Amino acid sequence: MSLVETRGLTVRIGRNRILDHVDFAIEKGEIVTIVGPNGSGKSTLLRALIGAVAPSEGEVTRAPGLRIGYVPQRLHIDPTLPMTVGRFLSLPRRQSAVDLRMALEAAGLPDLGGRQMGDLSGGQFQRVLLARALMEKPDLLILDEATQGLDQPGSAAFYRRIEEVRQEMGCAVLMVSHELHVVMSASDRVVCLNGHVCCEGQPEHVAQAEEYRALFGSGTQGALALYRHDHDHEHAGCVGGHDHAHDGCGHGHDQEHQYGATR
């Protein structure tokens, strides 16, 4: 069973149709990235998945007992609300002192448990948001443009941490991002969204799809070039190491069939 699945999900806010018959599912351990221009309904889709937005039509099914770790796009903490890093990590459930220390160490912030959230740098703040989302050992980690406002090295470090997390905890990861080149190369599957699902599949499939190019045009040429370079490299490797690599290529090919169908 999928962790979360939508069927014919349509969300209207006022008169605007934000999402239009979106079919989406994410499986255990999968890394999926949603790409799309501003206003394409990416955040709304995430919010519908966590239950914060009710579907106008269609349905959202979550696996029973599903634990979701959610990292919002940004979090404003009112200055009247005192909140230390350690206290923040204990929301919504109290954590033991040992778990807190381990979480802070894993996030690379061992000494900051007593620091006020408002005194953190942007990168530290994002790492704390991620650490909090991981406290409950989620089955599904959802990140909404989590690196917005971070510089290039900052966001690269953040994504490396995500990959570590997936390897350590085996949770599925669902991301929304603008930083296509970084995110796409780390993803098992990419969904290109613009109100409806334009195309989806393996990163290389989506990067070459006409629908995707129509949406992102020349603005991401650099990113695509970077990505395709990776792809070529991988491909060459496959052809070179014949026997061993054959499995890998074949597998990739299968997957492409499975996910490659566009609407």
Added chain:
Amino acid sequence: MIGALMDDFLIRAALAGLGVALAAAPLGCFVVWRRMAYFGDATAHASILGIALALGFGMSVFAGALVVALAMAMAVSTLSGRGVAMDTLLGVLAHSALAFGLVAVSFLQGVRIDLMGYLFGDILAVSKTDLAVIWGGAVLVVALLAWRWQALLTATLSSDLAQASGIDPRREQLGLTLALAVVVAVAIKVVGVLLIAAMLIIPAAAARPLAGTPERMAAVAVGLAALAALAGVEGSFVLDTPTGPTIVCVAAAIFALTSSVAALRRTVARR
């Protein structure tokens, strides 16, 4: 012994003030964190209409105030989810509820009521029954806040974070709305309709510079509110001033003190 103590109106007044402080201070923290100050005002002002209705129909004043405060709080809570310009709307609701209440009171014939008592409180006239109602309400509110504390905090930080963890932020908001109506109803006798919002907001605001965590802020707010209540009752007796306003004056002085200490500390730290 306790019975004899309770016969003293000053002791009853002090206990009434402490009861309101106990409930209003932690709830007031949420009012401050969630920027609901006007919300508290609208709910409190609406209760004068409830008092007029209760007197008109010969019901308990407490029940009348509770019902109308609850209706107002629910109305505001529902409207707040719809993206209406909230400060304007609340300003309209708060003051028109007060005006309608005052007009309704003037229609009451035969009953001579002490309007000042309801507007500014009449803590020195608190009866043993009033005390039981005040402490009953206060314990109820504190129990609700303690029970929902973690969920309330999460929902206060972000409704999406709450939702992702399986907490329904609307349900938590409803809990706060109920608690607010209860506090308004029990605080009328102590500080009066016009100054209830002060007992919610001032102790919380005064506690902010002294606290590093939400729990500490709530605890410090309770302490400061209790101090204001006791000093206010004592001060009003000595100075022969109205008690409700005196309590609020003490709270305001405490706020001025903690804020200046915090400002001073920041200035020193910067050097």
